[in-house]
Structures are given as structure tokens and as C-alpha cells.
């Protein structure tokens with residue numbers, strides 16, 4: 001039988017392969033990186049809270065950026081850890097700096113995410129608490 005599907009040109013194949021590699025990277029993070037999994041769960045809880053508490057469109061944009069920022073930082077952290085481990089298994093001050101700085105960057109992003117979460121959900125949760133308990 002003759003296939004009617006249009007042949008995929010080289011640049012499209014390369015683009016599709018790039019997406020495949022990128023999704024493989026996300027899959028690796030989700031399967032193997034415990035901190036990434038924790039951030040995914042927290043992000044999902046924040047999204048569920050956003051739905052339940054009916055946050056505004058601007059707040060959805062801020063929440064998306066916040067979750068994306070933390071997940072991206074965690075991804076870069078894992079990538080840096082892998083490159084450092086590839087470069088050396090010996091203890092080295094520069095390897096330590098690379099890993100500590102990468103981990104510190106994730107911590108900064110996570111702290112900012114907590115502050116944003118408190119400002120976004122805190123007043124609503126407090127109101128809800130008052131309504132349910134008073």
C-alpha cells in the first residue's frame with residue numbers, strides 16, 4: 001500500500017527529536033529526582049488550591065511563573081550535579097561550590113515561592129477558616 005503521509009523533512013525531524021530529548025529530561029527528573037517530585041506535588045497542591053479558592057487570572061499567571069521557576073531551578077540543579085559527577089568523583093572545592101551554589105539557587109526560588117504562596121492563599125485560607133469556625 002502506498003503511504004499518503006507527507007515525508008517529514010530533516011529540520012522537522014531534528015525539531016521533533018529535540019522535543020523528544022527534552023521530554024526524556026523531564027521524565028528523568030520526575031522518575032529519579034526526589035526534590036523535583038516534592039516540588040511537583042507542592043505545585044499540584046497549589047494549582048488545586050488555586051482552583052478551589054478561585055484565584056484571578058493575574059494570580060494564575062504569577063502562580064504558573066512561580067511553579068515553573070522552582071521546577072526549572074531544580075532541573076538546572078540536577079543537570080549541574082550530573083555534570084559535576086561526570087567531571088570528577090573526587091572531592092574538589094570547585095565541585096563543592098558548583099553543587100552548593102546550585103542547591104542554594106533552588107532554595108532561594110523555593111523561599112520566594114513560599115512567600116508568594118502565603119500572600120496569594122493566606123488571606124483566603126484565613127477567611128475560609130473564620131467562616132468555618134466562627
Ligand SMILES: Nc1ncnc2c1ncn2[C@@H]1O[C@H](COP(=O)(O)OP(=O)(O)OP(=O)(O)O)[C@@H](O)[C@H]1O
Nearest residue numbers: 033034081088089090091092093095096099100103
Ligand atoms: N565532588 C565533590 N567535591 C566536593 N564536595 C562535594 C562533591 N560532591 C558533593 N559534594 C558536597 O556534598 C553535597 C551533596 O552532594 P550530592 O551530590 O550528594 O547532592 P545532593 O544535594 O545530595 O543531591 P541529590 O540528593 O539529588 O543527589 C554538595 O552540596 C557538596 O557540598
